[in-house]
Amino acid sequence: MSDAFIVNGHIIDPANNIDEIGDLHITDGKIAKIGGNGKLADDQAADVYDARGLVVAPGLIDMHVHLREPGFEHKETIATGTAAAAAGGFTTVACMANTSPVIDTPEKIEQIYNIASETAKTNVFPFGSITKGLAGAELTDMRGMYSAGAVGFTDDGVTVMNAALMRDALALSAELGFPIMVHCEDHNLNAGAVMNLGEASRKLGLIGSPNAAEDIIVARDIMLAELTGGHLHVLHVSTAGGVELVRQGKKRGVHVTAEVCPHHWILTDAEVEKQGANAKMHPPLRTQTDIDAIIEGLGDGTIDAIATDHAPHALSEKARGMVDAPNGIIGLETCLPLVLTYLVQPGHLTLAEAIAKMTVVPANLLGIDRGTLSVGAVADITVIDTDRVNRVDITRSRSKSQNTPFSGWELKGWQALTFREGNRIQVSPSSE
Numbered sequence: 201m202s203d204a205f206i207v208n209g210h211i212i213d214p215a216n217n218i219d220e221i222g223d224l225h226i227t228d229g230k231i232a233k234i235g236g237n238g239k240l241a242d243d244q245a246a247d248v249y250d251a252r253g254l255v256v257a258p259g260l261i262d263m264h265v266h267l268r269e270p271g272f273e274h275k276e277t278i279a280t281g282t283a284a285a286a287a288g289g290f291t292t293v294a295c296m297a298n299t300s301p302v303i304d305t306p307e308k309i310e311q312i313y314n315i316a317s318e319t320a321k322t323n324v325f326p327f328g329s330i331t332k333g334l335a336g337a338e339l340t341d342m343r344g345m346y347s348a349g350a351v352g353f354t355d356d357g358v359t360v361m362n363a364a365l366m367r368d369a370l371a372l373s374a375e376l377g378f379p380i381m382v383h384c385e386d387h388n389l390n391a392g393a394v395m396n397l398g399e400a401s402r403k404l405g406l407i408g409s410p411n412a413a414e415d416i417i418v419a420r421d422i423m424l425a426e427l428t429g430g431h432l433h434v435l436h437v438s439t440a441g442g443v444e445l446v447r448q449g450k451k452r453g454v455h456v457t458a459e460v461c462p463h464h465w466i467l468t469d470a471e472v473e474k475q476g477a478n479a480k481m482h483p484p485l486r487t488q489t490d491i492d493a494i495i496e497g498l499g500d501g502t503i504d505a506i507a508t509d510h511a512p513h514a515l516s517e518k519a520r521g522m523v524d525a526p527n528g529i530i531g532l533e534t535c536l537p538l539v540l541t542y543l544v545q546p547g548h549l550t551l552a553e554a555i556a557k558m559t560v561v562p563a564n565l566l567g568i569d570r571g572t573l574s575v576g577a578v579a580d581i582t583v584i585d586t587d588r589v590n591r592v593d594i595t596r597s598r599s600k601s602q603n604t605p606f607s608g609w610e611l612k613g614w615q616a617l618t619f620r621e622g623n624r625i626q627v628s629p630s631s632e
């Protein structure tokens with residue numbers, strides 16, 4: 201038996217409505233006891249971590265990460281991406297299917313599990329793609345991939361433009377219960393676009409994508425979820441209209457859930473002028489009106505989860521400039537401090553609400569046995585120092601890539617310790 205204790209911490213476990221000072225006793229990688237108020241560990245115990253003044257939460261879960269392996273190992277690998285995850289306080293990530301080759305068969309799902317079991321610092325759960333090769337023409341063997349351990353299906357990075365295929369994917373979701381995770385941008389409306397359509401794109405002389413490009417697909421897919429009874433999950437919502445459509449869908453009883461990423465509720469499209477391609481992603485940064493709507497949606501429960509869309513790209517690729525650089529930014533190491541600094545400290549979410557959106561909620565959406573500190577649960581734990589102030593030093597990132605618009609930002613509230621199955625996998629944040 202191996203025992204460890206985390207004592208005197210402020211335990212916040214939204215899954216069990218726990219918000220109190222106390223201790224955790226971990227035995228053989230599982231939570232054995234919770235409570236005790238500083239008295240659970242005897243002085244002789246081998247591993248005792250004093251968490252006085254720190255928050256002890258279930259291990260954070262990021263349900264939207266690009267790990268790039270296989271095929272794009274110059275950007276990231278499962279080893280480096282999960283090292284960045286652990287440094288950011290994440291113990292579980294779900295990885296996207298837009299690798300090369302695309303994750304579109306049961307064998308490829310197994311391959312991700314195999315590589316992860318050899319090299320990953322955190323738990324890794326793969327998504328399979330909805331269409332073969334992300335080509336939008338033919339559905340994959342979702343039944344087979346689901347049996348092989350896929351936790352959902354997505355063509356993230358591109359939209360499935362064929363509504364009949366989306367209907368059929370959602371019909372299978374209704375039968376088997378997995379989520380269909382949708383990237384919402386009408387490819388005809390955003391043809392050639394490299395940023396949001398608005399004042400900033402006109403000033404810079406760049407092609408912009410209107411909010412309508414996103415809203416039309418969100419509306420379509422909510423209708424198809426209503427038609428079929430399938431579970432639709434809207435990835436990285438960026439528009440006020442998208443938030444409102446999800447809100448109305450939920451009111452009508454449609455099985456629709458949604459996530460947002462920090463960059464979409466912190467930065468506007470004006471950032472493109474300052475940061476160039478490090479502020480280029482799909483969907484793009486929008487306006488303050490959209491930010492206000494996303495924050496309102498987080499607060500009223502319309503938006504279920506917070507995810508990063510961690511999308512590493514090499515420096516040389518991002519250096520190609522706004523028109524030619526690939527889309528996306530990294531996010532695993534800055535997500536928690538951005539959530540604490542920009543959502544919790546201003547009072548938009550309580551700490552428990554924010555933790556729920558990064559633990560039990562994504563666990564339930566993906567049907568995985570994580571995200572709680574219940575007795576008997578796997579001891580994946582994140583200890584958070586809500587008072588620590590650090591500047592983001594991207595040169596210290598564990599990711600292979602450094603494409604972030606948050607470099608140099610001073611943020612308050614960082615991961616302090618990360619435990620996976622009771623073992624410490626990360627001690628201090630990447631940035632000092």
Ligand code: DOR
Nearest residue numbers: 356357481482511527528
């Ligand atoms: O900006 C993005 N980058 N959005 C996506 O949906 C895909 C991602 C990527 O794979 O780089």
